[in-house]
Amino acid sequence: MSAISAPSQHLASWVWDQSGNILPELKNLLLEKAHQLFQPQDIMNIFIKGSLTGYRYDTNSDLDVNLIIKADKLPKEWEKTKYTRKTINDAFVPNSESPISFYLSPYNEVYINSLYKNPGTHGLYDLKNNMWVSPPNEKEKQQFSFSNEQDMAWAKVKAEAFNRDVRKYQSSMGTQKDQVWQKILDTVSSVETDRKEAYSIGFGDPRYSQENLVFKYFEKLLEYPNIFKMAMDALFKQRQAKKSTEKTASLKALMSGIESRLFQLSHSKSPALAAKTKDQLTRLKEYYHGNAMLPQKAGPQFPFGETRKKMNTAITGLSSLRKTMAGQDYFAIPEKVKIQM
Secondary structure (H helix, E strand, O other): OOOOOOOOOOOOOOOEOOOOOEOHHHHHHHHHHHHHHOOHHHEEEEEEEOHHHOOOOOOOOOEEEEEEEOHHHOOOOHHHHHHHHHOOOOOEOOOOOOEEEEEEEEOOHHHHHHHHHOOOOOOEEEOOOOEEEEOOOHHHHOOOOHHHHHHHHHHHHHHHHHHHHHHHHHHOOHHHHHHHHHHHHHHHHHHHHHHHHHHHHOOOOHHHOHHHHHHHHHHHHOOOHHHHHHHHHHHHHHHHHHHHHHHHHHHHHHHHHHHHHHHHHOOOOOHHHHHHHHHHHHHHHHHHHHOOOOOOOOEOOEOOHHHHHHHHHHHHHHHHHHHHOOOOOOOOOHHHOOOOO
C-alpha cells in the first residue's frame, strides 16, 4: 500500500533492526517456509521486496518474498506453481499483522546479475546474503508530490462513484439489483485491469502510477471494502470458470480426434495413422499427468466421469491393437496410462 500510505521516517520495526538488517527470528521463519517446498540447493536467491522494504507501509502491509528457484525444479504448469506457493502463504511476520506472501520465479542468471549491477529505485533485500541489493528509497520519507495529490483526488472521485453504486445495490431488488452488481463488477474489473497494464508497460514507476494508486485506494480506503473484496472474488471465479470451460472444450476436441483415429485404425494398419494416434494419446497423457485438464475426482463443476471411461476405452483399445501389430512400437508411450475413475 506504499503509494497511498503516509511516509514514515524509519523502516518497519517488526521486519528490520536498527541497522537495516532483517530480524533473525523472521529470517529463520522465511527459510523454514521456503525449505518446506524446495531443497536448499535448489533455491538460488530469496529477495524481499514491496512496501516493507521502504518508508511507506502500514501495519498490515504484506511482506513480499520472491523465491528464485532452479527452472527444472519448478512445477511445469503455472496453475501448479501458484498452488505450490499458496501452500506456504499461511504465516504472518512475528508480532505483527503483516501477512507473508511468497512468489516463485525461475532462476535467470542474466536477470539476477542485472539486479546487482543496476540497482532499482525501490528497496530489494537479498535474504541469503543478508544485504541490500537496492537500498530503501530515502525519497519515500517525503510527503506526497503534487501529482500524487491530483491522483488521490481522482481516486476519491472514482471511489465515491463506486460507493454510490454500492448504496444503490443495497437498496435495489430483482433485475435492477443484478444490473447494479454487474456495474460494480465492471468498475472493479477496470480498476484491476488498468493497474495490471501500468505494471506491464514498464514505463516510469508503476508503483506510484495513477492506476496503482486508484487500485490501492479501492483496496484499503473505500467506504465499503467488503464489497470490493466480494467483487474481486467474483471476478476471479468468473475467470476460473472461463478457463475450465476452455479446457473442457479442448479435452472434448482431443477425445473426438482420438476416437476418430481409433475407428480408422480398426480398419487400417497404416503406420502414419498409428503415429498420429500415438501423438494424440501422448498429449492426453501429458494433460492427465500435468493435472492441466482433469481433476482427480469428477464433480458438478467438472463432470468428466463419462469422458474418463472413453479415455480408458481408447487406451485399452490401443494397447490391444499394439499387441496385434507384432514388431510395431507406435503405441509404447500410452500403453501403461490408466485414467483413474
